[in-house]
Amino acid sequence: MITDPGVDDAFAIIYALLHPELDIVGIVCDYGNVSQPVAIRNTSYLLNLAGRGDIPIIRGSEVPLSGSAPKLFYDIHGYKGIGGVDTTGTPSPPLHPFHKIYQLIELHGSDLTIVNLSRLTSLAVAFIQSRSLIDKVKDIIIMGGAFFVPGNWTPLAEANIYGDAKAAKVVAKHGTNLTFIPLNVSNRAIISNSLIYSLSTQSHTPFSPILKTVMDYYSNKYKEIIPGINGAPLHDVTLLSYLTNKEDYQLISRQVFVIASGPAKGMTFADFRPVPEKVPNYPVNKMVLDFNFEKFQQDFVTILSAARFYH
Numbered sequence: 001m002i003t004d005p006g007v008d009d010a011f012a013i014i015y016a017l018l019h020p021e022l023d024i025v026g027i028v029c030d031y032g033n034v035s036q037p038v039a040i041r042n043t044s045y046l047l048n049l050a051g052r053g054d055i056p057i058i059r060g061s062e063v064p065l066s067g068s069a070p071k072l073f074y075d076i077h078g079y080k081g082i083g084g085v086d087t088t089g090t091p092s093p094p095l096h097p098f099h100k101i102y103q104l105i106e107l108h109g110s111d112l113t114i115v116n117l118s119r120l121t122s123l124a125v126a127f128i129q130s131r132s133l134i135d136k137v138k139d140i141i142i143m144g145g146a147f148f149v150p151g152n153w154t155p156l157a158e159a160n161i162y163g164d165a166k167a168a169k170v171v172a173k174h175g176t177n178l179t180f181i182p183l184n185v186s187n188r189a190i191i192s193n194s195l196i197y198s199l200s201t202q203s204h205t206p207f208s209p210i211l212k213t214v215m216d217y218y219s220n221k222y223k224e225i226i227p228g229i230n231g232a233p234l235h236d237v238t239l240l241s242y243l244t245n246k247e248d249y250q251l252i253s254r255q256v257f258v259i260a261s262g263p264a265k266g267m268t269f270a271d272f273r274p275v276p277e278k279v280p281n282y283p284v285n286k287m288v289l290d291f292n293f294e295k296f297q298q299d300f301v302t303i304l305s306a307a308r309f310y311h
């Protein structure tokens with residue numbers, strides 16, 4: 001998992017930790033919603049809550065490929081941690097260097113799925129350093145892009161793509177086992193506050209006590225972004241839910257292109273004409289443009305209610 005927690009990333013990590021069929025073998029922490037050190041701290045906080053300090057935390061990217069300081073989004077995701085939860089007292093965890101990613105690929109190979117929930121910088125670096133190795137993993141699922149729908153950073157661009165559009169272009173141009181889950185799906189993965197409140201009171205997992213505080217902060221911000229919204233989209237959770245519920249997600253195959261600079265920077269596009277024109281020497285990958293929201297919501301409740309943990 002490559003992540004920048006961040007509220008929806010935190011829910012994705014919680015979901016994966018509680019899921020009986022998912023096994024997290026490592027978490028790469030990147031900048032994005034928050035700085036890389038804060039992403040590390042927030043990840044460690046969640047792993048400690050679950051008693052899963054055994055999961056390696058890997059130091060990912062601190063800045064985009066351009067080397068410039070990234071724009072961060074504490075206003076949406078929390079100044080002291082994850083939403084309203086203060087994680088500042090979390091002890092620094094042992095950190096694994098970037099090449100731990102390659103060791104994990106060597107170890108798990110075609111059993112391993114990489115789930116990218118943040119900017120694509122670390123993934124692009126892995127493509128540049130070790131393409132043949134990256135090609136060995138089963139799948140690379142990317143939260144990113146917007147097709148025929150507005151972006152969420154600019155009118156045209158989704159945040160994970162815009163945040164390092166050069167990196168996204170490298171990945172889209174060279175990846176052969178990619179699945180994009182864009183805003184078309186993730187914007188619709190809206191979980192209401194009342195659902196979170198009932199989970200926080202009726203479920204008994206190590207995360208139940210923090211769910212409301214995490215969500216309240218984020219959903220209050222979302223009310224400013226999307227007036228009238230009832231809850232907030234948990235973008236990153238859709239990728240984890242997709243892994244074990246593929247029948248609820250409609251996959252199509254397309255060549256995916258990224259605009260890396262200029263006024264349309266971060267825009268993603270594909271040829272949706274009935275007979276798409278195939279660009280030579282460019283990979284055909286997969287994307288999901290539609291899903292069954294009711295099933296997603298049901299699955300989210302089932303997994304977050306699970307009493308898989310001892311407490």
Ligand code: RIB
Pocket residue numbers: 004006008009032033117118119143152158159160235236
């Ligand atoms: O555009 C949504 C994506 O950007 C999510 O991954 C969110 O956490 C932010 O990183």
Ligand code: CA
Pocket residue numbers: 003004005006008009032033117118236
């Ligand atoms: Ca994210």
